[in-house]
Amino acid sequence: MSAITRYIPKNHVSYFVGKLVHMRLPPPFRGLTQFIIAKFAKAYRINLDEAEFSIDQYESLGEFFIRRLKPGARPLASTWAVHPADAVITQAANMAEGKLIQAKGRTYSLENFTQDPHGAKKWHDGIFLTYYLCPTDYHRVHAPVTGIIKRISHIPGKLWPVNSWSTTNIHELFSVNERVLVEIETDRGPVGVMFVGATNVGQIILAFDPDVIGNQMDSAVKYDKTYNQPIQKGDELGAFRMGSTVVMLYAKGQLPDSFSPDQWINQATRVNNSLV
Secondary structure (H helix, E strand, O other): OOOHHHHOOHHHHHHHHHHHHOOOOOHHHHHHHHHHHHHHHHHOOOOHHHEOOOHHHOOOHHHHHOOOEOOOOOOOOOOOOEOOOOEEEEEEEEOHHHEEEEEOOEEEEHHHHHOOOOHHHHOOOOEEEEEEOOOOOOOEEEOOOOEEEEEEEEEOOEOOOOOHHHHHHOOOHHHHEOEEEEEEEEOOEEEEEEEEOOOOOOEEEEOOEEEEEOOOOOOOOOEEEEEEEEEOOOOEEEEEEOOOEEEEEEOOOOOOOOOOHHHHOOOEEOOOOEOO
16 A cells, blocks of 8 residues: 555645545534544544543534643643654654654655754754654644744645655655744744644644645745744644644753653653653
8 A cells, every 4th residue: 555655646635635524514414424523533542531522513524633632631741841742752863963763774854854054053963753643643733842933934745654664665754745844942942843744634734823734735835934923832833634743853952961862762642741
């Protein structure tokens, strides 16, 4: 199946899948929507007790997929940095020589990934963590630190899957896929939150700017926007309409010298839990 993906028009298919799962059926068929959501939740063992609303209040599977949580479901840790997503961390390491680890034996370039001419200087010898979100997970992403959102960069690209086959076989996968970089200026310097799109990710959306929407048929042009938007650690930052990946970029010295990124590899995380 993964090899066949090479020949599928992934961006177009993902666009229409996104439209399909967010389609609202007319009132006589709302029972079908609830049935589909219930089956989806059961198949992926989603904890419905954490959802903001009951199943009958969601008007599409897509709306349920990006459901918010009940207040207090993810208590905020008091540490400087927290995890931005419910996910599994698949890779975490120092960014030696401007390289990030994609999979065993494969790396990708920080410069290509961020498309930021100053990116290599901002995050030189810093630390990255790759968060993989599966359908089971809560799909909203929260600010890992307190600071000021200074800029975003929308970087057009393909929509390859981000599964193990793709990370092993697609050269610089995360620099190939469409993505949105959110840069937060903190008291310790810039922190980067990269939303990486993937096959069947209907859209990347940002909570602080409704005009930024990923995977649109006319989104093939790179653009940057500047802001001066304060954000508190734990605030909602954005969401994936279907699942994908977040890559966190921390500058050198932001995390304690005792911090070992290796300890997080293959570990499940929850939004707002302590990183350090």
